[in-house]
Amino acid sequence: MNYGIHYGASNFVEKIDYTFYFILGIDIFFFILITILMIYFVVRYNKKRHQKAVQVQERTWLEVLWITIPLILVLAMFYVGWKNYIPLRRPPKDALEVKVIGRMWDWQFVYPDGKVATTLYVPLNKPVKLNLYSPDVLHGFFIPAFRIKEDVVPGKNNYTWFTATQLGEYDIYCSAYCGMRHAYMYSKVKVVPTEEFNSILANLKVASSTDGEAVLRNNGCFSCHSMDGTRLVGPSFKGLWGAKKTVITPDGKKETIVVDEKYLEESIIDPNAKVEEGFMPNVMRSYKGIIKDEEIKAIIEYFKNSDGEAKKE
Ligand SMILES: [Cu+2]
Numbered sequence: 001m002n003y004g005i006h007y008g009a010s011n012f013v014e015k016i017d018y019t020f021y022f023i024l025g026i027d028i029f030f031f032i033l034i035t036i037l038m039i040y041f042v043v044r045y046n047k048k049r050h051q052k053a054v055q056v057q058e059r060t061w062l063e064v065l066w067i068t069i070p071l072i073l074v075l076a077m078f079y080v081g082w083k084n085y086i087p088l089r090r091p092p093k094d095a096l097e098v099k100v101i102g103r104m105w106d107w108q109f110v111y112p113d114g115k116v117a118t119t120l121y122v123p124l125n126k127p128v129k130l131n132l133y134s135p136d137v138l139h140g141f142f143i144p145a146f147r148i149k150e151d152v153v154p155g156k157n158n159y160t161w162f163t164a165t166q167l168g169e170y171d172i173y174c175s176a177y178c179g180m181r182h183a184y185m186y187s188k189v190k191v192v193p194t195e196e197f198n199s200i201l202a203n204l205k206v207a208s209s210t211d212g213e214a215v216l217r218n219n220g221c222f223s224c225h226s227m228d229g230t231r232l233v234g235p236s237f238k239g240l241w242g243a244k245k246t247v248i249t250p251d252g253k254k255e256t257i258v259v260d261e262k263y264l265e266e267s268i269i270d271p272n273a274k275v276e277e278g279f280m281p282n283v284m285r286s287y288k289g290i291i292k293d294e295e296i297k298a299i300i301e302y303f304k305n306s307d308g309e310a311k312k313e
Helices: 013-044 058-089 194-203 212-218 261-269 293-306
Strands: 098-103 107-110 115-117 118-122 127-133 140-143 148-152 158-163 168-174 185-191 244-248 254-256
Touching: 013 058, 058 212, 098 118, 107 118, 107 185, 118 194, 127 148, 140 254, 148 158, 212 293
Parallel strands: 098 127, 118 185
Antiparallel strands: 098 107, 107 115, 127 158, 140 148, 140 168, 168 185, 244 254
8 A cells, every 4th residue: 555645756746845844844943933932931031030010112123023024934935835836737738638527436537539447547757637527516636646636626627737757556535525435535546658558548448338337337326336235325236126125205105116127217317206215315416417318228238137136037
C-alpha cells in the first residue's frame, strides 16, 4: 500500500510543498516566539514584582510596527501561494484530455475515443487534463502523491491537470464526504511509459450498450449493488430475476411482487415507486434519460442469464 503522502510524483510537488513549508515555517517561528514572550511576561510582570498596573499610551513606532510586520508577512504568504497555485489552473494546450466521472460511489475515466476505465492510466511526462464531472452530489478528486485536489461539482465544468513525473501506482480519493459509501470511493492512477500506455488504451473497451454487465459497471450500479449476495446500500442482484420481494409503495402499503421485466424497468426509471422492504428510499436516483431503453434491455437480459433462479429456467 502506498499512501503517497511523503513523496511526490508530479510537476506540482515542488511548488505545493514549498508553499506549505513556507507558511508552516512562519507559523512555527511565531508559535515559538509568542510562547517564549508569554512565559517571560508572566515571570517579569507578575503581581509580586508589579503591585499596580501602569497605563501606557501613545507609542506610535509600536503601532506602525505591529501593522507593518503582519502586513508584510501576509502579503508574502499571498504572493508565494499565488505564484505556486496559479499553474494548477493553467493546463497546457497539448494535454491529453480525460473525462472523470465522480459519482456515488466510484470513479470512472473516459478517454477521448470513448474508451472507459475504472483505473486512471496516464503516460509518463505528458500533461493530462482531467475534466471533472459529477452526475449526483459534490465529490472531491484527490491524488495526494500529485498534490492535486479539486472539487467535482454537479452542474459545473471543473477541471484539474498534472504531468506525472514518476512511474508507479498512486491513490485517488474522494475528499468531500458524499454519503454512506464515501470511504469506498477510491481508485488508482497508474503512471506507465508512453508505449505501454498506448497498448493499454488500445485494449480498453468503449462503453457497451448491449452487454448488460458492462452497462451496470459503467453506470456505477455496483457501488450499491453486489452480484454475490453481499448487502451494500441496495439489495444484491444475486438471484434477482424471478425472485419474490416485499416492496413498499409511496403511500406506505406493502405488496409482494415477482421480479420481472416491468419491475426492473420501473426500478431503474423510478426507483421510489416500489422500495424493497428494509432498504431506504431516495438513495438510488432515477436513471431516466441516463440509461437508454436498449441498455435497460441489456441489463434485464443480464439478470435473466446471470445467476440464481434464472439459470434453472
Ligand atoms: Cu465522493
